[in-house]
Amino acid sequence: MFSNIGWIVEAKLKTGKREEFETVMQEIVAATMKEQGTLNYQYYISDAGDVMVFERFADIESAHLHVSNWDNFAERWVAAAEPTRMVHLGDLPEDLRVRHAALAPLWLKPFGGFAR
Numbered sequence: 226m227f228s229n230i231g232w233i234v235e236a237k238l239k240t241g242k243r244e245e246f247e248t249v250m251q252e253i254v255a256a257t258m259k260e261q262g263t264l265n266y267q268y269y270i271s272d273a274g275d276v277m278v279f280e281r282f283a284d285i286e287s288a289h290l291h292v293s294n295w296d297n298f299a300e301r302w303v304a305a306a307e308p309t310r311m312v313h314l315g316d317l318p319e320d321l322r323v324r325h326a327a328l329a330p331l332w333l334k335p336f337g338g339f340a341r
Contacts, residue, residue, distance in 0.1 A: 227315055228283075228340075229264060229281050229340060230281070230284075230288055230315035230316065231265065231280050231281035231288075231314045232314055232317075233277060233279055233280070233312045233314065234310075234311050234328075235275070235277050235278075235309045236275075236306040237274055237275060237309055238274035238275075238276060238305065239305055239306060239307060242305035243305075245304070245305040246276075246305035246306050249301040250268055250302075253294075253298045253302070254268070256297075256298075257291065257294065260290055260294065261283075261287070262282055262283040262284060262286065262290065263282055263283075263287060263291055264283055265280060266278070266279075267279045281314075285318060292324050310331075311325055311328040311330035311331070312330060312331045312332075313325070313331065314333055315333075315335060
C-alpha cells in the first residue's frame with residue numbers, strides 16, 4: 226500500500242538538559258540531511274519538554290543506514306532525553322524492528338489512505 230516506512234519516537238527532556246539536547250539534535254539533523262533516502266527527519270517539542278521525532282525513509286536500506294548513523298549520537302541523545310514511546314509505521318522487516326527492541330515499539334501496519 227505505502228512504499229515508505231518510518232517511525233515516531235517520543236521522549237521527555239531531562240531536567241536541565243535542553244541545551245545539551247538541542248546541540249546533539251542539531252548535529253544529528255545535519256548528519257541526517259546527507260542521507261539521501263531519509264525523506265523526513267523532523268523534531269517537535271512542547272513547552273513542557275515533550276519531544277517527538279517523525280522519521281520517514283524511502284526504503285529499508287535507507288532506514289538501516291539511518292539507524293547505523295544514529296548510533297554515533299545515541300549516547301548523548303539519551304543522556305539528555307528519556308525515550309518514552311516508539312511507533313513503527315509500515316511494513317518494517319524483523320531485522321529492522323529488532324534494532325529498536327529496547328524501546329518495545331508499537332508496530333502499525335498500513336491500513337488505508339495515501340502518500341504523495
